[in-house]
Amino acid sequence: MQTHIVFGAGLIGCFLGGVLASLGNNTKLVCRPHIKKKLSNGLKLTDYLDNAAYVKNLDFLDPEDLIENTENNFTDFLWVTVKCTGVDRACEDISPLVGPDTIILCCQNGLGSDQIMKQKYPQNTILRVMVPFNVAEIKPGHLHRGSEGALSIEVSPGTEEALTSLVKQLNTAIMPVTQTDEMQALLWAKLQLNLGNSVNALANIPVKAMLQQRNYRLVIAELMKELLLVTKALDISVPKVTALPGKYLPFVLRLPNFLFNLVANKMLAIDPTVRTSMWWDLSQGKKTEIDYLNGAIVNTAKDLNITCPANNNIITLIKNIENSNEQNQGILASELLSKIRNH
Numbered sequence: 001m002q003t004h005i006v007f008g009a010g011l012i013g014c015f016l017g018g019v020l021a022s023l024g025n026n027t028k029l030v031c032r033p034h035i036k037k038k039l040s041n042g043l044k045l046t047d048y049l050d051n052a053a054y055v056k057n058l059d060f061l062d063p064e065d066l067i068e069n070t071e072n073n074f075t076d077f078l079w080v081t082v083k084c085t086g087v088d089r090a091c092e093d094i095s096p097l098v099g100p101d102t103i104i105l106c107c108q109n110g111l112g113s114d115q116i117m118k119q120k121y122p123q124n125t126i127l128r129v130m131v132p133f134n135v136a137e138i139k140p141g142h143l144h145r146g147s148e149g150a151l152s153i154e155v156s157p158g159t160e161e162a163l164t165s166l167v168k169q170l171n172t173a174i175m176p177v178t179q180t181d182e183m184q185a186l187l188w189a190k191l192q193l194n195l196g197n198s199v200n201a202l203a204n205i206p207v208k209a210m211l212q213q214r215n216y217r218l219v220i221a222e223l224m225k226e227l228l229l230v231t232k233a234l235d236i237s238v239p240k241v242t243a244l245p246g247k248y249l250p251f252v253l254r255l256p257n258f259l260f261n262l263v264a265n266k267m268l269a270i271d272p273t274v275r276t277s278m279w280w281d282l283s284q285g286k287k288t289e290i291d292y293l294n295g296a297i298v299n300t301a302k303d304l305n306i307t308c309p310a311n312n313n314i315i316t317l318i319k320n321i322e323n324s325n326e327q328n329q330g331i332l333a334s335e336l337l338s339k340i341r342n343h
């Protein structure tokens, strides 16, 4: 039987690892001790459609389990689910697990972190994975998929057969899975949605409550407008990852509240508890993925001679909090809008 290792199992990695294990795959998780402790009685997975899956016993792999220089450690599929900021270190730590035939699946948001992996493992197949849905911890040992979308795995030449059977096996109600040969465009589309992350982190309220305030939506629309200028200049047609095509999202976000509430039913159908991964980072005093999200837009724009003032300003605001020892107090919507426009 083929083997799967999920490296850096947190919210996404534990959900993914739980699905893999619940389907009978030989699966091991590499995670921090506090996460292993939470999963000692197994894992319950649920979603917003009332699907559920349970795993009684999860297998873990601790660094001391690795026997130096033996191919017994090598895995067929290595899912790397650390944040972008952890990829550099993960590249070193996964080395005992990577054999010549190991397929490495990079599950990060944003753009560019897979390049770090490609430089370190030039001989391996490295595939990008786009995770569209939100995962939240309801309580220790219970993870919940709070929004829609299929996890998409990149297909590259030579991987078609392995990928087709993997996708067929994994694609289930609790975690829809698909494959794509347009990963770069798909990641730009996902990045457009992730422009809500920094606003959500700064607002310091759940996503649904944030979307109900027009001034926060105006900030997100401004960030998206700049991304769409960049994708247009790159001649990338951003695929549809929400009910509405990405190019219409800024328009919908700018609608007055009463019209937005009518039109954006699906956007507001989001679980009231959902917060973005950047909010989690900021609230725990961790470094955020801002350089791989808004930072990727600004860097690409520079090469194209496009200016991105709103994205530049929001990067500064996030970094100011990252670099201070103070707790994020939250920024009111009107204040954030004026900071984005006039900074």
Ligand SMILES: NC(=O)C1=CN([C@@H]2O[C@H](COP(=O)(O)OP(=O)(O)OC[C@H]3O[C@@H](n4cnc5c(N)ncnc54)[C@H](OP(=O)(O)O)[C@@H]3O)[C@@H](O)[C@H]2O)C=CC1
Pocket: 007, 008, 009, 010, 011, 012, 013, 030, 031, 032, 035, 081, 082, 083, 084, 086, 089, 090, 093, 107, 108, 109, 131, 132, 133, 134, 135, 136, 276, 277, 289
């Ligand atoms: N959460 C979500 O709903 C979504 C997240 N994503 C994306 O998925 C990716 C993963 O996010 P998420 O699951 O939320 O992140 P988490 O922070 O929940 O999980 C990552 C885990 O990996 C651990 N880790 C990091 N480096 C190592 C290492 N070298 N060895 C062992 N463990 C390590 C981290 O520990 P520590 O923190 O102590 O370093 C953490 O527990 C991100 O790019 C995110 O943007 C995409 C869609 C939705």
Ligand SMILES: CC(C)(CO)C(=O)C(=O)O
Pocket: 109, 131, 132, 133, 134, 135, 193, 194, 197, 274, 275, 276, 277, 278
């Ligand atoms: C799914 C989404 C957009 C929101 O949770 C996300 O990717 C994140 O939190 O980073």
